Ligand code: FES
């Protein structure tokens with residue numbers, strides 16, 4: 001079985017996986033990072049979004065071996081100690097989450113958008129989030145949170 | 158109620174958010190127990206079949222497999238019960254066939270549980286399930302109401318002739334018939350309420366454990382109501398006493414009704430853990446969730462409204478057929494009856510109302526509560542019919558509603574409910590203003606100039622929430638009470654733990670209830686924590702559904718706080734050497750009236766736990782529990798307005814504006830309330846424009862994944878305009894009514910009425926949900942011949 005090594009939230013982590021092991025399985029089951037969620041099996045809900053080398057990726061659609069050598073950030077690695085990341089803070093401030101299940105994926109997708117566009121319009125946010133489902137919020141406050149978070153990030157994470 | 162920065166009425170940021178935003182939520186699938194095995198449920202791929210021997214030897218011999226169980230193995234175990242006994246018109250009880258957790262003799266829907274494989278890993282369990290050979294003989298299936306009621310239709314259950322579960326009625330038929338005879342106008346409508354799949358983003362999951370040393374079972378499960386699950390699983394299925402069965406519903410990722418029922422998988426897992434003496438974990442694949450989470454809605458109705466020459470409503474007659482699916486889920490039978498038929502007065506003074514409901518078994522997933530549960534179906538029918546009446550009588554849509562509004566309270570409807578309070582004109586006026594209703598024609602013209610058809614639609618509605626009281630629902634067939642418990646524990650140094658029998662799966666109870674308690678007790682918001690979701694910690698509870706948590710659960714907490722204050726007064730009176738009657742409690746201090754002599758809550762609490770100088774005969778400690786059984790339902794009400802722009806070339810409907818104007822009673826946290834409205838609106842818009850569960854005639858689920866079941870995404874929805882006009886509920890001390898379901902109840906007819914308004918110039922007068930571009934385009938083509 002292959003061994004993978006990657007930097008996860010700033011720490012080097014290794015593990016022996018099956019070649020079919022998904023990145024999300026490696027994170028949740030091998031590393032115990034259960035903040036990354038699984039909401040579907042057809043790559044459509046976005047609950048599993050993490051950053052791989054700075055870009056948002058659905059970790060249910062990526063093999064662990066594909067992330068070998070990569071720099072992975074999960075929701076657990078976003079805050080700076082007890083200081084929330086500006087995007088996390090914006091979600092809290094604007095009530096961009098209810099049950100919290102879609103939230104890790106939403107926040108990490110949003111950070112990727114903000115890295116590309118520090119002042120996204122409502123329309124741009126809504127289009128960007130086409131890969132993330134939320135059943136609780138009706139997206140209204142998520143959109144507000146992403147816009148505020150992007151501004152607070154000021155063009156960089 | 159002092160109303161400080163974190164008190165009642167403040168948009169306090171949520172306590173639960175820090176853990177959810179940092180990946181430290183603890184959902185069921187995040188929990189792992191030492192030595193756990195993994196279960197995989199083999200499901201039926203056929204909608205209806207006789208099953209013979211289930212050959213499991215090959216699967217048992219597969220790598221990593223510990224056990225395989227099928228129906229015969231669980232034969233001695235009780236079936237999955239249902240929670241509400243409905244009686245038919247003729248007084249006979251509904252047909253209530255057995256529901257074995259693992260299919261026995263027959264499978265009745267695609268997704269029915271056939272066997273469980275338990276292995277070292279989830280992959281091994283899944284792979285071994287492929288080796289199970291089920292002897293089966295396929296039978297013809299009925300996958301719709303129409304198929305179920307056809308002459309000679311295949312029978313889902315031998316004991317249910319014609320596939321009928323019950324044929325129920327409410328209201329005075331003779332009085333309603335008389336109203337139609339006296340009518341100047343009769344307007345009728347046929348509507349279908351489309352079947353929906355709930356799709357909470359967290360799939361269902363469970364882990365069961367059995368401790369042979371204590372004989373105790375623990376089940377972690379994605380439930381909206383852990384105590385109810387304990388009651389059903391313990392008392393009815395496995396025969397376990399409550400003190401040996403602990404149910405934990407930790408963080409739960411949305412429910413919307415689909416996590417109310419006690420599911421077969423919970424029973425299978427708990428029983429299997431007992432057999433093996435090891436924890437067994439199961440997580441539902443999304444693909445299996447589509448065919449095993451209870452579905453919602455699925456009605457076909459025909460209704461008639463009798464009016465006098467001025468447009469006054471005289472009578473309403475509703476005939477509904479509804480689909481219950483293959484087995485009776487927990488609240489399946491009351492949703493289309495006592496949460497539906499009794500809503501048909503709406504906000505109107507219609508003096509005679511009659512509703513009959515015939516419910517059918519079919520070879521489809523069991524149907525149960527889904528956000529709104531019965532009330533969206535009733536509201537959709539009524540508000541479509543009122544719009545049609547306005548159109549046929551040539552009346553203004555707003556005026557016909559206003560003319561029939563109830564204005565005197567309490568108001569006894571002809572269908573059992575008594576509304577305590579409301580102001581329907583106020584919410585209507587607010588909605589008209591916020592949506593710029595009067596300015597619509599200019600917007601219509603502007604759209605027309607771009608080749609687009611613009612329409613605006615309205616719905617005025619009431620809902621009934623916090624279903625109660627227990628004695629009444631009991632007399633109507635409920636097999637449980639519908640009260641709630643709340644406990645308030647003031648610790649020795651003055652911090653507070655609050656225990657509630659409701660369950661939060663997104664609603665923010667940890668924040669809202671802490672606001673109430675901190676406000677009432679005058680303690681810091683951060684010094685109050687709310688505990689829920691664990692039958693070992695909470696005295697009892699009925700859980701969260703039907704928008705009941707604040708009105709019923711919040712009131713139980715309120716009453717427990719009052720008891721704490723009463724006891725605290727006795728302690729303070731003793732310390733202050735005053736009489737109890739002279740002690741006043743405000744802002745966290747017990748004061749002798751008219752003096753500056755006082756003791757803080759902290760001092761009183763410390764005294765209660767270190768009772769060296771203490772009133773004689775009083776128990777130490779400062780902790781109180783209250784059970785609250787409401788006197789009545791609560792009646793939130795409102796007006797929703799939707800505005801659409803239709804592209805006549807493609808049939809695409811662009812929802813450009815949605816305005817909610819709601820009376821949800823006392824608002825504790827406006828931020829959370831707005832969020833609940835947003836979510837409900839999105840769910841209702843999903844039903845109106847996108848979502849539809851489709852079965853093929855042979856019972857195969859056509860919309861079985863996110864690839865072909867359309868979920869509303871961010872780009873499908875506009876931002877919402879949320880407005881409030883509040884009247885207080887008169888029969889609970891908070892004045893609370895409920896908010897969780899409002900959006901999904903009120904908005905679907907507003908959207909469809911808007912689509913019809915847009916298309917009317919082309920000669921289109923009817924539209925079904927969901928109004929997809931294909932359906933709209935076809936309607937346009939047909940109308941234009
Ligand atoms: S789990 Fe749904 S997209 Fe990855």
Ligand code: FES
Pocket residue numbers: 096097098099100101102103133134135136137358410411663
């Ligand atoms: S917050 Fe529950 S799914 Fe988004």
